[in-house]
Amino acid sequence: MRDVLQWREPVPLGGTMGEPRARGRFGEYGGRYAPESLVEACREVDEEFREAWADPGFRGALARLLAVHAGRPTPLTPAGRLSEALGVRLYLKREDLTHTGSHKINNVLGQALLATRMGRRRLIAETGAGQHGVATATAAALLGLEATVFMGERDIERQALNVFRMRMLGAEVVPVTTGSRTLKDATSEAMRHWVGATGDSHYCIGSVIGPDPYPWMVREFQRVIGDEARGQCAAELRTGVPDYVVACVGGGSNAAGTFAGFADTPARLVGVEAAGGAGAARGRLGVLHGCRSLFLQDDDGQITQAHSIAAGLDYPGVGPEHAHLRDLGRARYVTVTDDEAVGAAVRLARAEGIVPALESAHALAWVIRAAGDGDLPAGSTVLMTLSGRGDKDVSTLKELL
Missing domain, CATH: 3.40.50.1100 (Rossmann fold)
Structure with missing residues (x-):
């Protein structure tokens, strides 16, 4: 499935992902x-x-x-075999290795x-x-x-x-x-x-949703992902900055934290949503859970039900800062189906010995698809946040495979 929203040029730098305006x-x-x-x-x-x-x-x-309880910093792992197969240089920011298994x-x-x-x-x-x-x-x-x-x-x-x-x-x-x-x-x-x-x-809201100050506060607490990754990329990559920064998006906290570290760089930011819960890609302006953002709605403005095989992406909207990044053209939001996510989870497990959460597998599924259809040019460097490990999804995968 091709995504309608395309890059806008030039990609704006600076002035994004700072403190929100009044209210x-x-x-x-x-x-x-x-x-x-x-x-x-x-x-x-x-x-x-x-x-x-x-x-x-x-x-x-x-x-x-x-540091002492959650296990930070998390490593930046080169996905060598998968990179060779896809024709890009893929690096995984390993939030799955934190204590409790996710960001x-x-x-x-x-x-x-x-x-x-x-x-x-x-x-x-x-x-x-x-x-x-x-x-x-x-x-x-x-x-x-x-x-x-x-x-x-x-x-x-x-x-x-x-x-x-x-x-x-x-x-x-x-x-x-x-x-x-x-x-x-x-x-x-x-x-x-x-x-x-x-x-x-x-x-304790878990994503970049809710009434002010939660979207900003949660992003700031998750900024550690992007800040760490920025330093790790500077040490690992010849250019210092990856060409693409990719993360899955439900409400969008792991993506917001990752993007915050690269918002002032030329890196292209990509948020990957579930096809059945694509607030940023297909939502309409509305209010839910204390904030004004983009939500799946019917013609009467009623919130409609989202669907995803990944429970963490089963949300009918997106955090307000992601909606703003979309409007600015600073980030692109794309969608992935359940089948693509399951296929990506299996491929990562067999190529790199890592079983990802199905949420994270959505991000990888887009990388695999984009490398195949030319959306990711050959030789591109791609940083992908692996937001969680797949232990919790083993029973779901067992039923499907």
Whole structure:
């Protein structure tokens, strides 16, 4: 399937992926569309985050946790055999090697530290693939906090391993039985629960969605991916910067964190969405979960159901900063089918000995397809964020292969 959206020239440099404008705006997107009962809570999170992010003590404590608990920095791995087969130089930023098995731990450790700074004793979270839930449960156990994780009933069924991990870590997992019983509905339930629990709880949103300051705050906590990769590429590549930077996109936190490290370079940024959940590629302007962005909608403006074999991409929209990057032409957003993602997961496993999460396999599927049809010129250097490991998807893959 060819993607309609093409590159705009020249690729703009600078002026992107900094602090949002007033009221948390990225162009026409973002904002704080929260119920009145949450406006004060969001304002407090905003003020506390700004103070913490400017505090060397907070930044140092987070850096130490990321090093000694999460295992950062993660390596940059050359995919030698796959590169030779595709005719490009592919490098993998290995977020699958972090503690808990995905990039989610970067953001959660930051928000958990912020919660303790604010005097909160409980973390509330939503999860789709379960990785954010596991990371939240892990951080809560580490810092002596309680954790309540909302998860769609359908995702509980297909991510049983991660549900067990959350409960073993001491978290309460709340099944969500409304709507599509997936990530969208889990997010809605978590936000509703937060309304009555702002006094003692912090809502630890897992992606670059939600009311201001969450899209910006989560991106900043995930920026460690892009900053590390930028330094690693400078040491590894003759040009210092890859030609393409690729990451999968659901809400879009791993992509936002990766892109942030390269926004001021000539690298072309590519976000890869699931064909059944392509908010950036096919969404319309709307408001959901506290922010204005691009969402899948029907002709009456009602949010329509997303679909992806990857639970973490099963979201009917995209974070507001991604919508803004799309409008600027700074990033291109493309789609991949379930079958392509499964095929890419198998190919990486057999070529490089790495079993990726199905979310990450979407990004690889686009690289494979683009190398084959000429969208990636021969000899290009490609940095791809491998956002998570595939343990959680083994039962799904076993049924298909």
